[in-house]
Amino acid sequence: MPTVHFTDAEGAVRDVQGNPGDSVMETAVRNGVPGIVAECGGSLSCATCHVFVREDCLSQLPPMADMEDEMLYGTAVDREDNSRLSCQLRLTDELELFVTTPETQV
C-alpha cells in the first residue's frame, strides 16, 4: 500500500496510507491532514495543496505540466525547486513519499 509521510512546518509527522490511483492531496484531505487545504478539490485552480517533496522522492513523481508550473508561482509560501501541487501527484502501488507542508496555504 502506498504511504505518504506528511511533515508539517513545525516538524510533526503524520503517516497516511493511501490507495493507488488517488492523489496525494485526496489522501491528505480525506484523512484530515491539516497542512493541505485544496479548496478546488483537485481541478488545478487554487494552489492550496502545495507540498515540498523530499529530494530523493522527486524522481518517482510524474513530470510537471505547464499549468501546475504556473500555479506554483501563486502559492502562499513561495515555491522552491522541490515544490509540487499534491493534487497532481498520483499514488502508485509501492510508492513511499515524504513531503513537507508549508506553514500556510492561503
Added chain:
Amino acid sequence: MVTHLAAAEQTATEHVPATQTAAGAATQPESPTRTGLLIIGASQSGVQLAVSLRALGFDEHITLLGDEDHRPYQRPALSKEFLQGTVESESLIFRSNEYWAEHNVDLVKGEYIVRIDKEADGSGVAHSSSGKQFPFKRLALTVGARARKLEIEGGDLDGVLYLRNADDALALKARVGDAQDVVVIGGGFIGLEAASSLQKMGKNVTVLEFGPRLVGRAVGEETADYFLQAHRSRGLDIRLNTSATRFTAGAGGADDGGAVAGVELQDGTVLPAQIVLVGIGVIPNTQLAEQLGLSVDNGIVVDRFALASDGTTVAIGDCANMPNPVPGSAPGERIRLESVNNAIEHAKVAAYSLTGRREEYAGIPWFWSNQADLKLQIAGLCNGYDQTVLRRDEERGKFSVLYYRQGQIIAADCVNAPLDFMAVKNALAKGQNIPAEAAADPATPLKTITTDS
C-alpha cells in the same frame, strides 16, 4: 465504469444518534441524545464548519445532517470530471468515515428537516420528514440552494433534467448513453460546463441563453464575448436571446409516459433533444429560516460574524445573505455568494463565532469554472467597475480582463492564465494595486508591476 455513490456507503450511518423508535409505536419517542451543534446541510459549508470547529478546539458533539443518501461529497466535478467519467465517485467524498468518528462528528444521511422548535438560548429540536427528532444546543443552517425550475409546458417530461446534486448527475449520466441531441437551457457556469462535457462525450449540444450574453451575472462583457467565440469555434451551438417556449414529447406523448423529444423556440423551430438540461440559477433554501422567524431577504440575513437575526443561529454559504466582505465595498452593501471559496471562508467565520471569537471574513472571493480546455479563474468581484484592461496572448491561448474602479484594481477574469489570476488575487488580499497602464502588455508579469497603493 460508473458506480452509484450510494453503493459504497453502507457503513456511513453507524454513528447516527439513537433517535429511531419502533415504527408505529404509540408511545412517546424515547428522548434522543442532544448534540452540541446541529449542522443542517452536509455539503461544502457544513463540512467545513465541522472541520474548522474541531481545528479551533470546539469539543462538543457535532451532528452533520444532510437530506441526500450520500456521504458528504464535493459538487464541482459533477458537471465536469464526474459527468465525463474521469473521476470515481469515491474521489468526491470529503472525509473518510474514520475521520468523522475520530472527531466526534455524527453523520446523518437522508433526513430532511421540516420543522425546528427553538428556544431563546439557541437550543431546540429539529424534526425530520421521517418523524425523527434531533435535539441541539446550537444550530447551524448550511442548507444551500436549489435549482430554479423552468415552468413551461412539458417541463415535467422524463428527460428534462437539472444538475445540482449527485443524484441529478447520476440521472444525467444514466440517460446520456442513449441520447444524441442535448439542449442545455442557460448559458451560465453550470450550463456551459455541462455542455462542454457532453460535447466532449460526443453529443450534439445546443445551448440556449435567454439574455444577450453568456454568464450574464458573473463576468464582464469582454469575458462573455471571449467565451462565446471560444465555444463557437469549438463547435458548440450557442443561441443568445433565445428561450424555449415548450418541451415536446416523443412517440406516445406526455400522457403516455413519453420522454422529451424536442425543444420549441419562440419562432416555432423545434430542436431535437433526448435530454434537456436546465441550468438557470438557484434559489436559496430559506424555508427553515422563515419557519424559525429569522430575517430572510434573498437568503438568510446574517451579520459579519455569520449570526442570523436571532443572534444564536449561524447561517453560511449559498443560503446566507451577508455584509459584502470585500474591502472597500459600500457600507451596508449585502451579498450572497454561491461558491466553494465562500462556503469555506464563511464557515471559518461561523466557527470562530460559535467558539466565542469575533473574526472578520478573510480573503478575497474567488471562483473557477472549467469548460472544455478553457480554465476560467476569477479573483474578486467586478461590481461597479469603471475601466477594464485586456491582456491577450493568442499564441498561448491566454486571456485576462482586469477590472478597475477609480484606478484601483478590484477583480480579474483569467482564462488559462493562472499567473495573472494569482497576481491579482494576491494583490487584492494585500490591498495593493496593479496600475492599469502598465498592465496592458500581456508580456509583463503582473507580479512585477504590483504596487502598494
